Amino acid sequence: MTIAADTTTTAFESAWSAWHQAHEADRASAHGFLAITALHWLTAEPTAYDGLPGRWWSSEDGPVVELGDGETLLVDGDTVTGRVAFGAIPERGGRVAAFGDVVIEIAKRGGSDLLRPRHPGHPTRSGYHGTPTYAPDAAWAIEGRFVPFDQPVEVTVGSVAEGLQHVYAAPGEVEFSRDGGVHRLTAFNGHTPGSLFILFTDETSGVTTYPANRSLAVAAPGDDGSVVLDFNRAVNLPCAYTDFATCPLPPAGNRLPFAVEAGEKIPHERSAR
Template sequence: MSAEAWAPADADFVSEWTAWHESHEETRTDRLGILAATGLHWLGRARLRVPGVPGAWAIGANGPVVELGEGEVLTVDGEQLRGTRELTPFLRTGTALLAFVDGGVKGLAEVSRRGNGVMLRPRRADSAYLGSYTGTKAYPADPQWAVTGRFVAAEEPATRRVEAVLPGIEHSFSSPGHIEFTVGERQHRLTAFSGANGTLTVLFRDATSGITTYAASRSLSVAAPAPDGSVVLDFNRSVNLPCAYTDYSTCPVPPQENTLPIAVDAGEKVPGARVESR
């Protein structure tokens, strides 16, 4: 369909998509967001010091511990940490973000549980990748890829374990059911995971994966189903997870049944550059 042939509603659709994608890019390029990550370190019994991050980090008898030297300070939940501190009390959601300033540069020390381990992932506002990031290309917005589907609830929500881009790590999600939809004359289904406020999240691959789109996964947020179960899968809003941009990521990959046999020529494409671990 040529731009000249689009109806006004199509022009509105494109305008709304453009505003949404610009907002998504702004969130993704937060100065201390995931694109500012400068490493990923697994904590163990031995004390670990990471250049550019205050403290010596380790796993103690009760979980992760940081030992801060003279003049070193971390701030979390409005509290300044000094000396030797256990971090388990700050990991109520599985993750703690500890703010610091190093050489005048703001940073975050992210401490998170992943599988059976605990990782330290520093983020710095002077990240070289973040400073050179020029945006993510996407397919032109196309109303035909806003597909109406039907949510089919499971008798009971199930816990699904899926692998991650890093070997040996698994993620657990609650799956309340699946979504059925039709493209062309063929019906497809995708396992859905529970999102916030009744929304659904879908992780998927398709025939573009590894060619024009990121190989491991794309993610799509779906608004809460209507009372009759109807939903809209707007594949134009399919986005990359952090693993598309950096090796310092533990992103989940889709369950096997969420690989579509069709080419979803919509949504975000492969980033132009990524951070590779040394």
């Protein structure tokens, strides 16, 4: 029995380690969010921004840039000049334009268009030392149940960006038991069909984990609604690393009344500020 248990633990830890290494590699990629150097909110007034070609503004049909003589951008693999209209961008959607080794994220958040330049040499990226975590523990992979709403509910949440709000469609709640209590967390639609993600805080928030939020991806529920909440894979959002983020805050009720001593902790860089 002891050998089997040890084998299971090793397999669990190995799977977690492979996942975490891949997550870290994506976070620290050349144009990932650690490379963001600024956050510019576009207005109706054409505006030039330090280090970026052209003058930028937001129109009824989406973001627009007017490039000056000799200025170019690479958009969808094509070199463009003059006036470039990017079209209406959906909420939480985005386009990219590049010049040299800089990528410009052109996005919409909270109903407003924005620019976020991403430079591989930005100190937040070049000085990144990895994110500390709790040691993986299979006890924090908790079985639960997805409880769907009759109809998806629009949930408005705050943001780390002052005055900004986000609206998400919540298909239901995830229910699980811990320490003799039953807990429910509002879940949003995930990145793949049927999957979910949960924004939450807990008793470690602001102590050992980032105070504003952590995020947990949940695989699509089984036919019986069964899910696994693997808090070992609770991760920080971009706001834990950069002040140029617009991350959502957890919905009301998504604060757990116990310490989730699993997943990612406060980044070294944020602790040092």
